[in-house]
Amino acid sequence: MTSRHDDGADYVLTAKGLTKVFGGIRAVDNVDLSVRRNSIHALIGPNGAGKTTCFNLLTKFLTPSKGTITYEGEDVTNLAPAAIAQKGLVRSFQISAVFGGMTVLENVRLALQRRVHGRSFDFWRSSKCLNSLEDEAVQLLEDVGLEDFLHDRAADLPYGRKRALEIATTLALDPRLLLLDEPLAGMGQEDIGRTSDLIKRVAETRTVLMVEHNLSVVATLSDRITVLARGAVLAEGNYAEVSEDPAVVEAYIGEPNDTYD
Numbered sequence: 001m002t003s004r005h006d007d008g009a010d011y012v013l014t015a016k017g018l019t020k021v022f023g024g025i026r027a028v029d030n031v032d033l034s035v036r037r038n039s040i041h042a043l044i045g046p047n048g049a050g051k052t053t054c055f056n057l058l059t060k061f062l063t064p065s066k067g068t069i070t071y072e073g074e075d076v077t078n079l080a081p082a083a084i085a086q087k088g089l090v091r092s093f094q095i096s097a098v099f100g101g102m103t104v105l106e107n108v109r110l111a112l113q114r115r116v117h118g119r120s121f122d123f124w125r126s127s128k129c130l131n132s133l134e135d136e137a138v139q140l141l142e143d144v145g146l147e148d149f150l151h152d153r154a155a156d157l158p159y160g161r162k163r164a165l166e167i168a169t170t171l172a173l174d175p176r177l178l179l180l181d182e183p184l185a186g187m188g189q190e191d192i193g194r195t196s197d198l199i200k201r202v203a204e205t206r207t208v209l210m211v212e213h214n215l216s217v218v219a220t221l222s223d224r225i226t227v228l229a230r231g232a233v234l235a236e237g238n239y240a241e242v243s244e245d246p247a248v249v250e251a252y253i254g255e256p257n258d259t260y261d
């Protein structure tokens with residue numbers, strides 16, 4: 001590794017010795033991870049490798065049994081998810097967090113309001129105040145390709161568009177580091193292409209860390225890949241490096257759910 005990249009300032013997020021034990025199971029076992037600024041970093045691995053647990057530790061949805069997490073040079077190991085979200089480390093919400101009965105525009109306006117007013121869901125704000133965020137919301141929705149769906153009910157959107165809305169509501173919080181949990185899961189080819197382009201655009205000004213099963217997309221999008229197996233880091237590098245690693249190939253053998261090509 002070059003000395004420039006060994007400089008801590010180049011890394012937005014660093015985990016050291018991250019460990020999570022459930023009963024007797026070491027779901028995440030002494031993982032070191034460094035996410036470089038303005039990169040797309042993917043966390044991959046066969047089923048049960050510990051990806052989701054690791055993701056939940058990094059986003060503070062789980063408390064580590066051991067280890068430390070540093071974000072922008074600050075030890076955030078003991079901070080709550082809301083506290084690190086305020087600092088710009090934001091996890092994409094699951095679809096259920098998009099309000100189906102509200103329009104696409106209303107969903108993003110509400111998310112913008114959360115950022116502006118720093119509160120969770122401040123429903124009692126006046127509609128005048130909400131309207132002032134309208135232009136910004138429209139711009140964000142154009143950015144994610146939802147300009148033709150502004151007044152549709154979120155619940156009526158096709159699946160891929162819902163995921164784009166989910167990304168828009170996450171972007172409304174102006175994250176510096178965006179964590180995406182299987183952003184392409186359940187999508188057809190057309191949505192995969194569109195969402196991949198979106199992630200690439202989002203990452204032009206931000207850092208993205210994602211857990212993703214679709215390895216051909218990981219190959220196209222990622223600057224760096226960490227491969228987990230049995231809770232531990234098996235390999236790390238760019239796609240060419242990790243995909244040629246015999247240990248990685250072996251770990252993936254017999255994994256019919258992953259498209260390893």
Ligand SMILES: Nc1ncnc2c1ncn2[C@@H]1O[C@H](COP(=O)(O)OP(=O)(O)OP(=O)(O)O)[C@@H](O)[C@H]1O
Nearest residue numbers: 022025026027045046047048049050051052053054
């Ligand atoms: N809450 C829990 N209690 C007990 N064991 C758990 C819990 N969460 C995860 N595990 C175990 O930890 C290991 C890692 O699981 P995890 O879901 O993190 O893997 P993964 O790589 O995300 O898998 P997948 O690709 O199948 O989603 C598995 O053996 C799983 O059974």
